[in-house]
Amino acid sequence: MSQESMNLTLKVWRQKDAMAKGEMVEYKVSEISDHMSFLEMMDVLNEQLVAKNEESVAFDHDCREGICGMCSMYINGEAHGPDKSVTTCQLHMRSFNDGDTIHIEPFRAKAFPVLKDLMVDRSSFDRIQHAGGFISVNTSGNTQDANAIPIRKEDADLAMDAATCIGCGACVATCKNASAMLFVGAKVSQFALLPQGQVEAQERVQNMVAQMDKEGFGACTNTGACEVECPKGISLTNIARMNREYLGASISK
Ligand code: SF4
């Protein structure tokens, strides 16, 4: 199992740009500490490549603490790698063994086109958010204090659970249909459960679902792989709530 330092073989997806044909390229990295995060291990690879005047591997990252949702690698056939409830930046090298071969690919989905190497374009998620993932609040000086609005504890907890979605896209990458229903379900639910979300509730769910379809995400077939791979434990019940919201909005027209 865990050991202090490892020698690894990496098979990494390299793709020059969005139009280029990509391929898996093999690299060796040595003396990788089991305390390193997966991204720190990738930093070691890139330092090695730069030292040899070769182009470093492009990958997305920002916070490196499981909050921003930027890191997005598909590691040994799993979004964010083998550990449960972690993002790639939170994955530690102690989850691998000396001598392992690790396959590293970008998240793959029609709506997440590869930009370069392991970087994909997830702006389709941003456009879904822009379609309805917000509430309109009067900021004229008469704004009601949110804390003065009574909310059932159970609803507040469920809304907070839904709001922990970091928009990483692992659910899409994992789904055989590249469905975005878990992501959109979470974004619809966090408002549907709160009084502040009621005013625009019908337009929100209809507009977000319409944008999701327009972006080319696939349909949900209740397989549940998205829930298993989601680093934030977003529940499938959010998809059911979104479907109820959508149906309600459709028949009230
Ligand atoms: S639902 Fe989970 S896997 Fe999907 S974008 Fe949100 S945090 Fe990532």
Ligand code: FES
């Ligand atoms: S880099 Fe922010 S979640 Fe991984």
